[in-house]
Amino acid sequence: MKELSVDILIVGAGPAGLSAALEASKYDINVLVVEKNPRFAMKPCGEAVSRATLDDLGLKPSRKFIRNDIHRAIVYAPNLKDYVEIKEQGAGYIIDKEEMLKEIASLVSRNGGSIWIQSPVVDFTWKKGQVNEVIVLRKGERVRILPKIVIACDGISSKFSWKLFDHKGYELIPTIQYIYRGMVVEDEHTIMFYVGNKIAPRGYLWVFPRGNDEVGVGIGTRGAPARPFLEKFIYKNKDLFSKAVEVGYGASAVPVGGQLKERVKGNLMICGDAAGQVIPLTGGGIHSCGIAGKIAGRIAAEAIINDKVSQDFLKRYEVEYDRYWGLRIKQSLKALKAIENLTDNELNELAKLLTGEDIINLANGIDIIKVAKKLMKHPIMATKIALRLLS
Ligand SMILES: Cc1cc2nc3c(=O)[nH]c(=O)nc-3n(C[C@H](O)[C@H](O)[C@H](O)COP(=O)(O)OP(=O)(O)OC[C@H]3O[C@@H](n4cnc5c(N)ncnc54)[C@H](O)[C@@H]3O)c2cc1C
16 A cells, blocks of 8 residues: 655645645645545535635635625515615625635645545544544545644544544534526625524525526525425525526535534644534534634644644644634524524514624624623513523
8 A cells, every 4th residue: 555644634625624734835844635526615505705704714806716796685584574684895705615625725736735636534543642544545546644633624524523522512404505597686796594484494594696697595404304495485486486497406414513622632633514613603614614724724834843743732723713713603603592492473573673783793603792782672582582692
């Protein structure tokens, strides 16, 4: 069997893995990314990101990977009459995730990092609290990799994360998305969200115009199957969909239960969906997972350069991530738990009380205390939501 020693082995070329590689490859060390699939971004995705995502991931906005600019979002209450509007010029984008990941990959390669596609990790050895060797099937040939550090960014079914880390609280919800071409939307720069127990139980349904006459229509639910609710929505809105054709479909799961308490063991770090680093209320993970990869990549590289590979040193990644992003994930989870059991009438009421800014704060876990204080003035929302947010 071929054998290869590397400083840092990164498993998975999603937003977390490639961001880790981009950061680590800035140093004069040996970085290898292995990706099981023959292409990037084969998992379905709504592909909605904020403007800050690109800045934070070290990318300049480019038509190469931006499908559509987003200036407005509308969150519809269950009665479909009340809604909250969020307006901001240049607030975000619908990206072409595969193209965006290709862009990051090319930056990694320019820095001297290597990326192998069609190369799943099929096995690894955990000895004396370290990953000693990783077996990769590179285009059908087994290769034994001897890494100093492994950063596992291999998504929801991560071999490393499930084998070695405690998954208490980790919750996967079903999500599916259709892509339609030829669907007429009122404004192609507005993304729309629908909530309600009859529309998307304890989750939401989205309609994201992608430009080029295409729209992504998807749903995530909790405690209920996703597909029948999406089919019902499409049927109820058949006027909109009647001239459109389905050109894509995908289903996967999103971890919305918050991040794993521990994300470093020995010389192993885990990032992204594998570590539950998604913003729970929105289900968005490109930004938060990418940042985790970025921090882990830098800390791993510093450990190599300074000859300090140890669990203690690598734990700096957990501390740094938790300072801002860990807190946001925690607060967004709190908001999700506060809202999940509201009745449709209560959700209708909530839509009348909240502003766009409140929704952004709640969903992203940014300033939930401010929203809580506002809801304290309302007789029902005070006990149903505000107290939980303040707890
Ligand atoms: C339907 C849907 C819609 C979504 N919409 C949005 C959205 O609009 N905006 C947003 O921000 N987020 C969205 N998300 C969430 C977002 O896609 C994820 O949180 C994000 O992609 C996580 O990045 P990651 O790198 O951790 O994992 P992933 O993107 O899952 O990447 C993991 C990679 O590891 C590879 N891999 C797995 N096992 C192995 C192995 N054994 N060996 C080698 N490679 C392996 C996989 O092939 C994959 O490429 C959505 C998710 C879903 C399912």
